[in-house]
Amino acid sequence: MKTTIFFIIGVLLLLTSQVFSQGETSSAKGDELSKGISKEETSAKNNPGWGVAIKASTFGPGIEIVKAFKIPVNIRFGGTWLNYSMDISQYASGSEDVKTINNLHLGTVSLMADWQFIDFMHLTGGVLYNFTEEIIDVYSNDVVYVGEVEVTPETMGYTSAKIYTSKINPYLGIGFGRSISKQKLVGFGVDFGVAYIGSPKVDLMANGMLEPTADAITTSGGTVYNKEIIENNIENYKFYPVISVQLSFRLAGNK
Amino acid sequence: MKTIIKIPLLITIVLLGILTLMSSCNKVTNPLDGTKLVVNYDLINTKLNFKFYDAATGLLIGSGTELKVKAHIEGEDKDAVIDITGAALDDYGAESNNGFITLALNPNGNYKPSKENPVTFTLVATLNGYLTTSKIVSVTDEGNYEYRIDMVNLSNPPQGVSVKFQNNATTVNSGVVGQTVTVTTDDGNASVTLKEGTVLKDKDGNPLSGNVNVMITFFDNHTDESLQAFPGGLTPMVNQNGNTERGVFYSAGFVALEITDNSGKKAAIVEQNTIPLNMNVSDNTYNPETQMNAAAGDEVPVYSYDPETGEWNYEQSATIGAGSRGLSVSTELTHLSFWNFDWFTPFTCDEGVTLHVNLNDNVCNCMFVQGIMRKAVDNTFLRWVGFFACDGDDVTFTYLPGGMPVYIDWVNPSCQSFFPEVFPPELDIPDLCEPVTYNINVSGHDNLSTVIVDFSAYCASSPDVIIKPSFGAWYRPVNSWCWQYAVMINGHSEICGVEVGQEYVVAVYFNGEWYQETVLVDQSQYIYLDIQIPADICDEVFGL
Numbered sequence: 001m002k003t004t005i006f007f008i009i010g011v012l013l014l015l016t017s018q019v020f021s022q023g024e025t026s027s028a029k030g031d032e033l034s035k036g037i038s039k040e041e042t043s044a045k046n047n048p049g050w051g052v053a054i055k056a057s058t059f060g061p062g063i064e065i066v067k068a069f070k071i072p073v074n075i076r077f078g079g080t081w082l083n084y085s086m087d088i089s090q091y092a093s094g095s096e097d098v099k100t101i102n103n104l105h106l107g108t109v110s111l112m113a114d115w116q117f118i119d120f121m122h123l124t125g126g127v128l129y130n131f132t133e134e135i136i137d138v139y140s141n142d143v144v145y146v147g148e149v150e151v152t153p154e155t156m157g158y159t160s161a162k163i164y165t166s167k168i169n170p171y172l173g174i175g176f177g178r179s180i181s182k183q184k185l186v187g188f189g190v191d192f193g194v195a196y197i198g199s200p201k202v203d204l205m206a207n208g209m210l211e212p213t214a215d216a217i218t219t220s221g222g223t224v225y226n227k228e229i230i231e232n233n234i235e236n237y238k239f240y241p242v243i244s245v246q247l248s249f250r251l252a253g254n255k
Numbered sequence: 256m257k258t259i260i261k262i263p264l265l266i267t268i269v270l271l272g273i274l275t276l277m278s279s280c281n282k283v284t285n286p287l288d289g290t291k292l293v294v295n296y297d298l299i300n301t302k303l304n305f306k307f308y309d310a311a312t313g314l315l316i317g318s319g320t321e322l323k324v325k326a327h328i329e330g331e332d333k334d335a336v337i338d339i340t341g342a343a344l345d346d347y348g349a350e351s352n353n354g355f356i357t358l359a360l361n362p363n364g365n366y367k368p369s370k371e372n373p374v375t376f377t378l379v380a381t382l383n384g385y386l387t388t389s390k391i392v393s394v395t396d397e398g399n400y401e402y403r404i405d406m407v408n409l410s411n412p413p414q415g416v417s418v419k420f421q422n423n424a425t426t427v428n429s430g431v432v433g434q435t436v437t438v439t440t441d442d443g444n445a446s447v448t449l450k451e452g453t454v455l456k457d458k459d460g461n462p463l464s465g466n467v468n469v470m471i472t473f474f475d476n477h478t479d480e481s482l483q484a485f486p487g488g489l490t491p492m493v494n495q496n497g498n499t500e501r502g503v504f505y506s507a508g509f510v511a512l513e514i515t516d517n518s519g520k521k522a523a524i525v526e527q528n529t530i531p532l533n534m535n536v537s538d539n540t541y542n543p544e545t546q547m548n549a550a551a552g553d554e555v556p557v558y559s560y561d562p563e564t565g566e567w568n569y570e571q572s573a574t575i576g577a578g579s580r581g582l583s584v585s586t587e588l589t590h591l592s593f594w595n596f597d598w599f600t601p602f603t604c605d606e607g608v609t610l611h612v613n614l615n616d617n618v619c620n621c622m623f624v625q626g627i628m629r630k631a632v633d634n635t636f637l638r639w640v641g642f643f644a645c646d647g648d649d650v651t652f653t654y655l656p657g658g659m660p661v662y663i664d665w666v667n668p669s670c671q672s673f674f675p676e677v678f679p680p681e682l683d684i685p686d687l688c689e690p691v692t693y694n695i696n697v698s699g700h701d702n703l704s705t706v707i708v709d710f711s712a713y714c715a716s717s718p719d720v721i722i723k724p725s726f727g728a729w730y731r732p733v734n735s736w737c738w739q740y741a742v743m744i745n746g747h748s749e750i751c752g753v754e755v756g757q758e759y760v761v762a763v764y765f766n767g768e769w770y771q772e773t774v775l776v777d778q779s780q781y782i783y784l785d786i787q788i789p790a791d792i793c794d795e796v797f798g799l
Contacts, residue, residue, distance in 0.1 A: 147341030147796045149298045150363045212293040212723060212745070218711070219291070219721070220785045226290045233284045 046072045046116060050252045051180035051187075053078070057244030059132065060106040066180045066248060072116040074179040076126075082106040089141075097142055103135040112171065114179050124173045128195055133164040157208015161230065165197035165240075173242060180248045187248040195242055199235040202227050290719070293711075295745040297725035298341060300397040301360035301368060304727065304740065305390075307351050307380060310405040310484035311413040314736060315354025322382065324351040324406070328358075329564050330376035330391075335366035339726060339765045340796045352769035353762065357727060360394060368394040370605065370653065377492075377565035380404055386472060386511055388486040389565030393501075395653050399727065399742060401623065403639045405484040407472065415478025417442040423466040427516065430454045430462025431527075438469045443580070444535040445473035445510045447588070454526035455514060455591075463516040474509035477537055479627070482636035485509055486593055487560050487567060490638055490654075493599060495569030502601035503637065503656045505543045505630075507536045507555050507575070507584065511593040522591050529587035532594060536575055536582040541633040543598050551577050557586050560593035567595070603657035604688035611692050614646035616699040619751030621645035622675040623740060624665065624697055631660035631683070643740075644675075644697050657688035665695075675699050675752075705751040706779055710743060712786040714793035722788065722797070723747075726763060733758040733773060755779075765792075 051066040053076070060082025067075045084104045091100075112126030139158030144151045173193015181187030204227040206214040217224050307316045307324045316322055328336045328347040338344055339357045349356050360366055360374055368374040379389040386407040394400065405413075412418050417440040425436040432453045439446035447469070449455075455463045474481045482489065489504045510532060514522040540549040549555070553575045558567045573586040573596060584596055614622065625641040640663055642650050661684050665677035678696040712722050723746030729738045730750065741750040753759065755776050762771040774781075793799045 144798075146296075146298060146798075148337045148343045148361055149341040151298065155298075209295050209297075210292070212295055212721075213291070215293075217291050217293055217721065218709070218782070218784060224291075229289045230286050233286045233288055236284075 046070055046074070047182045049180065049250055051248045051250045053179065053187075053246040053248035055080070055244050055246035057191075058240070058242050059108045059128075059130075059244075062108075064110075064179075064246065064248075068180045074114040074116065074122070076110070076112040076114065076179055079109045080107060097140065097144075099137075099139050099141045101137045103137070105131075105133050105135070107131045108169075110171070114175065116178065119182075120177060122175045122178070124171070124175055124191060124193060126171045128169040128171055130165055130167055130169045130195070130197065133162055136161045136163070151209070155208055157206060157210040159204070159206040159210055159213055162203040162205075163200050163234075164203075165200050169195040169197050169240070171195045171242065178248075179246070180250055185250050187250070188246070189248070190245045191242070193242045195240045196238060197240045198238055199231065200237060202230045202234075204230070291721050292719060293721045293723065295723050295725075297745050298362055299339060299359045299725065300362045301374075301394060302339060302399045302727055302742075303336075303358045303360070303392065303394070304399070304401045305351070305356040305358070305378065306401065306403050306738070307354045307356075307382075308403060308405045309411075310407050310416070310480050311411050312408075315738075316382065316385075316406060317351055317354050318736065319353075324354075324356070324380050324382045324385075325349075326351065326356055327379045327381070328376050329379055329389075329566075332366070332374045332376045335360050335374045336376055337361050338767075340792055342792075342795050350767050352764055352767065353771070355729065355762075355764045355769065357764045360397075362397075368396055370395045373653075375492075378402075378404070379563065379565045380406060381562075382406065384409055386484075386486060387562035388484070388488075389562065390488055391490070391492055391501075391565065393654060399643055399740070401641050401740065403641070405480075407484045409470070409472070412472070413478075413480035413484060415475040415481025416484065417444060417473045419471050420468070421470075422468045424469040425449055425467055426465060427455055427463050427467055429464060430456050432467075436469070438471050440471055440473045442473070444475070444508075445471055446533050447471055447510075447512055448531045449514075450528045450530075453528040453530065454524075455522040456524040456526070457520045458523040460524065461520060463514070463520050463522055465516050465518070467522075468515050468517070470511075470513040470515075472511040473534065474506075474511075475537060476506040476508050476540055477633075477635055479636045482506070483639075485595075486511065486562060487565060487595075488638070489636075491567045493558060493567040493569060495599070500599075500601045501654055502599050503659065504558075504595065504597040504599055505541055507540050507549060507596040507598075508534050509593065509595045510534055512588070512591055514591060525588065525590050529589055530591075531585060532588050533578075533583060533585045534596065535578055535580050536584055536596070538581050539633060540582070541630070541635075543600055543632075549575055549582060551575055551582060555584060555596045556599060558595045558597055558599070559590070560595060562593060569599075570594075600656045600659070602654045604655050605653055606690075607652045607655040607687045608684055608689060609649050609651045609692040610682075611694050612644040612646060612648045612650065613694060613696045614644060614698070615696060616646075616675070616751075619699055619703075619705070622697055622699060622752065624675060624677050624695075626663045626665040626677070628661050628663050631662055637661060644695075649692070652687060655687040657686060659687055660685045661687060699752055702754055703752045704755050704779065705749055706753045706755075706776055706781065708743065708748040708750060708781045708783065710746045710748070710783045710786065712788045714788050714797060714799040715790065716793060717799040720797075720799060726765065728761060728763045730759050730761045733760055 046068050048068050048070050053064040055062050059080040062080030064076045064078030086102045088102045089100045109129040112124050114122040114124050116122045137160045140153045140156045173191050175191035177189030178187050204214040309316050326349045333347050337359050339359045373393050373395045375393040377389050377391050381387045390404050409418050419440045421438045426433045432449050435451045437448040492501045542549040542553050554572045557570045557573050559570050560567050573584045575582050575584050621643050624644045628637045628640050630637050663682045665680050675697045725744045728741050731738045758775050760773050
């Protein structure tokens with residue numbers, strides 16, 4: 001997993017360095033021209049205007065509205081959304097007799113501020129309204145026999161775990177490229193950051209024969225709740241890595 | 256250029272390093288570590304409790320001893336019968352423990368009992384030294400049921416039953432009886448004659464040989480203990496005239512005959528001759544055809560009973576005549592089994608009278624009531640009546656003979672201090688088939704309380720799976736043999752009718768085994784957690 005991340009980052013680094021180094025590459029037309037372009041490109045001053053961006057991130061695909069100011073700060077407002085269901089039975093139980101369906105609902109509404117401290121890099125801070133949740137349903141896929149008694153999946157019941165985080169997540173990251181191109185119509189950027197999501201929470205539901213799995217469980221060691229056990233096991237996963245790539249289009253402002 | 260690229264690259268590496276460090280600082284924990292899967296095991300909707308009593312002593316057979324009654328299930332719905340754990344019966348058989356067998360009906364759709372589609376089977380009970388008997392069971396609704404089966408100890412028969420063993424009564428050579436012999440019960444009420452030249456063979460056609468032993472058992476038709484222990488009961492299913500019918504016997508008397516050789520072969524087939532059977536008939540025998548006491552000249556049907564299948568078959572009619580002690584009847588036996596001289600009245604209604612239960616008790620919502628149904632015409636025992644009476648319940652009798660006046664005697668003196676009181680103590684019912692509702696008032700005893708029991712179990716092979724079982728349990732005061740039944744649903748039970756400060760024996764039966772413990776009831780709640788289930792049950796029933 002980490003190798004994959006590093007590979008993707010490496011490719012993106014190369015890609016974005018090509019984008020912003022275009023302004024710096026010497027052209028055959030002469031040093032003056034390249035110097036002129038280079039000067040403007042490497043200037044920390046911003047080119048105010050409006051733009052829209054489409055993006056793909058670890059919170060799913062989305063769009064943003066970008067406002068660039070004279071000062072080297074851009075404000076971005078946008079959202080992401082992705083619904084995805086996957087049958088992970090083979091990985092979860094190792095058997096098709098027990099179905100495990102992972103329903104992932106990614107979604108955010110974000111307000112970000114980019115400080116373009118260098119022409120081709122920015123620091124980003126912001127806040128996300130995060131309505132991401134993951135619902136994992138587990139149920140019997142076929143009739144089960146308890147002795148001679150046939151137990152249908154309906155009778156056996158199913159368990160469902162909903163995992164969600166706190167709604168307001170602060171964000172900090174670093175980006176390459178610009179939220180909106182300074183001189184061109186189209187811009188490209190890649191961002192790396194983390195969102196603080198807090199300790200994930202779990203809602204557990206069960207029905208049929210499995211109903212007491214979601215309730216208080218009294219054992220010789222005391223009363224426990226499966227919900228609390230799972231929350232304790234995942235409480236350290238408080239940070240969510242955000243990697244996004246965006247393609248922006250300048251709508252208005254100086255070009 | 257190089258510097259410009261180097262700075263962001265450096266920042267990126269640092270940032271990624273921080274991210275990596277954060278994730279690697281957290282030990283990757285399986286989110287499900289420490290969680291438990293908890294399962295309500297409440298699949299069995301119909302529980303059938305059988306209690307086997309010694310007809311003479313009134314005690315449960317095997318109570319405190321190793322005696323085990325063997326039960327075998329017969330009939331077209333025998334596949335519906337399973338062990339209380341859900342496991343299949345071994346070759347449709349089960350063994351009692353401490354006089355108890357608890358069975359169940361498979362809750363699968365095709366076995367679900369209803370009035371339109373009852374589940375009917377016969378339980379045949381055998382035990383060495385006891386007369387084989389059977390009981391026909393017909394279930395029309397899901398629930399908990401209790402059945403009593405009285406068995407005759409041949410060495411200690413109950414009142415009204417006479418047994419005669421004659422060992423080496425005669426000899427047979429290749430199945431042929433060498434010398435005529437007559438064997439008579441000690442009370443002189445029944446006799447059989449093996450005539451010289453009669454051929455005796457077992458059911459497989461193998462001839463008996465050597466010395467033969469004759470056992471003849473006579474059941475009178477008036478004594479409660481005798482009628483309660485009638486093999487097959489008095490509400491059987493009979494095969495006659497090409498039909499199978501369910502009904503009631505008005506009995507004139509019953510004879511069980513068994514002939515064996517010393518190798519253990521039991522005679523079933525009779526050839527060359529018939530075997531004359533003679534039986535005295537009580538003067539008080541009621542003839543439903545004449546609606547008067549039986550008299551000489553009355554015809555009485557003769558039925559044979561196959562103890563191995565619990566089936567009754569019409570054989571012939573016999574004529575009541577004058578005997579040495581009043582009336583008697585004779586017939587010629589063409590094969591060997593048990594023989595009943597009866598007038599058979601078929602059931603004429605599927606549903607009849609209803610009992611509406613008013614339970615006046617501060618402690619219990621339901622109580623088990625028990626009584627004896629007697630024929631009003633001669634006050635003789637007809638059948639046991641027993642059911643769990645819950646306040647407001649309507650209990651409807653099914654499969655009944657019409658026009659038969661009966662009454663229910665609710666008195667149970669041996670367990671009166673523990674069983675509830677029922678009013679009226681004697682309930683008259685003029686016609687069992689009339690759609691009439693009778694109110695009965697049931698009340699418990701003031702000194703009794705409710706005890707709550709919570710229970711959970713697990714299998715050693717899967718300690719993370721907790722099972723909350725549903726089953727029935729029996730309990731009795733240590734100084735009494737009056738067992739009462741309590742039900743646990745999903746690991747929770749509220750046992751009412753218990754006296755705090757009293758010691759009780761609590762027991763469960765499953766998979767042929769009996770588990771018993773003595774408990775001093777000194778609190779209102781008991782919690783039994785993490786009880787380990789036997790490995791064979793885990794494997795066979797739960798697949799764990």
